[in-house]
Every structure is written in C-alpha cells, then in structure tokens.
Amino acid sequence: MLDGRSQVRRRAGLRLWLSAGWLGALALAALLAPWIAPKDPLAQDLFLGRLPPVWMAGSEPGYWLGTDSLGRDVLSRILHGARVALLVALVAGTITCLIGATLGLLAGFLRGWVDMVISRLIDIWMAFPPVLFSILLIAVLGPGLMSIIIAIVVIDWTRFARVVRAEAMAQGAMDYVASARVAGRGRLGTMVREVLPNVLPTIVVLLTLEMGIAVIVEAILSFVNLSISTDDPTWGGMISEGRTSIHQAWWVLVFPLVTLFLTVLSFSQLGEGLKDRFDPVLR
C-alpha cells in the first residue's frame, strides 16, 4: 500500500543512505589512509608544485587531485586530514552530547533548584563569545588535538543542555509521567525510563549536528593555525594554505572545502534521517 507515510519514509531513507554512505566511505578512507593514500601526504617536491588534477592539461599521473605549492599530493592530504576531522567529530561530539544532554535532562525534568543552578550556568556560559573563548582556551591549553576536543566540549555543551531541557520539560508535563509517578516509580527512574526515550530522537539529531559543527570548528582552528602541528594535514590547514594560491591553483582550496562541506552536510542529514527512522510517531 502506498500511503503518505511510506512516501515520507522512502525519502527519509534516501537521505539516510546517501549521508551514511558518504560518512562511511570517509571513515573507511580515514582508517585506511596510510595504505590507500597514493602518496606520502608530507612528501614535498618543488619540481611538482601546483600540478593540476589529472583531467587537466599539465598534470602528472598518480596525483589525482593535483598538488599544492610545495608539491604535496592533495588527495593524500585530504584522506589523512579526514582522520583528524572524524576523530574530533566523534570524540568531541559524543562527550559534548553526554555532558550537555545529561545536564539538560536533569534540569528540565527535576526542575526546582537543580534547574535554577543549571539554567543560570547556561546563561552565563552563553554570554561568552564562542570563537574568542575557544581561542583563549587553546592559548591556555596549548595547541593540539586534545585541546580542540576540550574546547569544543567546554563551549558547546550548552547547545545540548538548552534544547534537551526544553524537551524534557515538555515531556515531564505529560500525563504518562504522572501515571508513572502514581504507580510508584522514583523520580530518576521515571526520568530514565519514561522521559529519556522520548527525548532521544532530539538528542540524536543534536549529536549529528554537533559532529558537523566539531568538524567545522576543527577546520576553523587549523585555519588560524591553532590546531595540531602544522606538519600534519588537516582540512582547515589545507584551505588556509590554498587561499594564498587560489588564482594559480584553485584545486588546493576547493577539494578540501568540498570534502568539508559534504561531510558537515552529511552529518546533519544523517541526524534528520535517523530521527525519521526512530521517532515512533513518524515511524
């Protein structure tokens, strides 16, 4: 039977598979980068500087997406850059989600003084300008992968906390919560068993969005040279270097940029797709 629901489901399915496919391929590429990358991402050869991609005149075989001004292979650098990007996305996204969602759930469901403390904390936190805050944090912690992850977690937990708090508050007012309380379930038990499953679709969407944001933040920080050591390839670092030679070698800038764009887009679409799939009311 072909009704409205199955239409929605098919579209959601396509979105889910396209985004999951891209992220899966990227994750595989990141894992296998040392073996599948055609060249050493750090090897410089000034004689091979600014080679165009293979389909353009003047290219060298083996350098699929061309080389940068120092003669380093763009494709290999993108593949190695994916390792940093995905590592940051997964680790920072997950930790941010755990901390933010837990605090938001507690505040929204328990209300009272717990909510007071957490909400004030969120308000104060969000008054800091995030970019300055992250640069300041990294200046204190010193550049490096760990610092980026800490900076993302410290700044972005409020995003989860606010949304999850509002959602938990709305769910907490539902009659099924009252029924569970009457039946004798404790406050935390009610929160975990009754409220959390209904907030979970929202948390999943936020988590995937956050992973996209983490990729962007990492790129921005490497763009301003605050990420990991400048020798290791990162997408942001490549974009930053490509910027200086955009008129002579656009591919140095464009390919990492497109990869970054598709990755961030895939994360957000993955979230929407998962939500459509797992929300019991839409299912």
Place this chain on the structure above:
Amino acid sequence: MSALVIRDLSVRLKKGPPLLRRVPLDLAAGEVRGLVGESGAGKSMIGKAVLGILPPSVEITGGEILLEGTDLLRLPPKERRRRIGATCALIPQDPLTALNPSHRIGPQITDRLVDILGWTRPAADARARELLAEVQIADPDRVLRSYPHELSGGMRQRILIASAFAAEPRLIVADEPTTALDVTVQKQILRLIAGMQARHGTAILFVTHDLGVVSKVCQRLSVLYSGMVVEDSTVADFFAAPRHPYSAALLAATPKYTDPAAGLNPVPDAVIDAVRAEVAAFDRGAPHG
C-alpha cells in the same frame, strides 16, 4: 471503612493565593464520588494532592489525607510513594498524552506490576490480556504489541482504564476521563468505567465538570467553588433539591438537550457574588495558612 478521608486539606500556590480551602471529603470503600465545579475550582487539585502529583509550584499547607486510615502527609516520601502505588491508580484526562509514545502497550501495563509490585512476568502478561478482554478490546495480543499512536483515542482510553484496574487498587482518581473524547465514545467509556467499578468494587474519585456524567456514575458528589466545598450530598438528593444556591444555579445551567427552548442559563451574577462573599467570610473565620 472509608477508602479515603480528607480533613481540612489546604493547598496554595507557593507564596500565592489558596487553591483548596480546608476541604473535607469522605469516600467509602467501593463508592464513586463526583467532584464538580467550574475551571479552577480545585477539583483536579484534590485528586493530585491525594496521588502526590501536585505541580512543584503548589504546596500543601495543612490538613490530613487518610488513605485507608493512614495519613499520607505524615509518611516519609518513599513510604508514601510505595503506599500510593500499591493502593491507588489514575485514569488521566487526555488519552493522547497518557501513554508513553516510545513504549509498546504491553510493557506500559505490565512493567509497573513487575518492577514495582513484584509480580512475575508471565502473571503480569496474563493479567494484561485478561484486562484488555474485560474492556472489550477485540484483539488483545495485537494491541499489546502496538505503539500508542497506532490506536484510536477511545481505544487508548480503554487501555488506560484497564491499566488503572490492573493491580486491583482500592482507590482510583479519574481526572475528567471523558472530556477529551467525542460524545459517542464518551458514553461507551462511562459505561465501561461504571461496569469495571461495579465488578471490582473500587472507590473512585471522579473529577468532572459535567453534571450529566455525575448522575450516571456517581453515588455522592462534592461541589467546589474557589477551592471550597459548598455542597456535599448524595446524587439523588442533589438532583432532587440542591441545598446551596451556587450548586442549584450550576444544576440549572446544565443545558437540556431534550428541551432546546430552555436555552442557556448561566449562573447569575448575584449567586456568584454571594458565594464569593461566603468564601471571603470563610477565609476570615478560618485561616488556613
């Protein structure tokens, strides 16, 4: 013995006006009592106070709630929860939000029996099937495997009623259980509640603003105005001759479908003024915190 006795129950908004004014109430075992009044009269608040689900913005300032002789308000919170869970149940107003959309129907009925009351899983499953049959659900096994959104509003209300009776409670608070349903379903649901009540002998506190509903399912009723009980009588006496002018006006205001020419008779301003004066005098004479 009384299933529930309430003495001088006073509830108010934290640092705000009183919501219940020294409410008295006596509910015999197996009796159905209607709580009627206009919106904001405090009728739901009584049920919520008994079940310990008052909103956090509200506090109990005095009185006793004796559930089978034990004052709930004197029990430590854990013990109070346990006792309410073992002897009381709620039939909520809105069947659309009263079932958890994330869980299947079966576990929503049985998990509480197993986790909180210590039933075995097979016993609880059997009980759920038996209850759904009792509320005239045709295909219990399919329904137990369904999610709430797959079922109609009337079906969900039947499930909630079944679930309320699951552990053979001595007291059920029915908080406007038919308000969110359309009229034809309302009638079936009322008949169902009345039938279940008669078979199980459960005392019910029936919160409603519909006197027609009261006349069908209740034996006694309390009329509330502004958190004060203005009349407490048997349903037969009330419908024959209400004692308080306000409840008489409330009864006269009920639209009569059999006599459209009678039109609508809102409660007259003079009656409202008189009952307000009465509430004010009550506040002066009997402070309730």
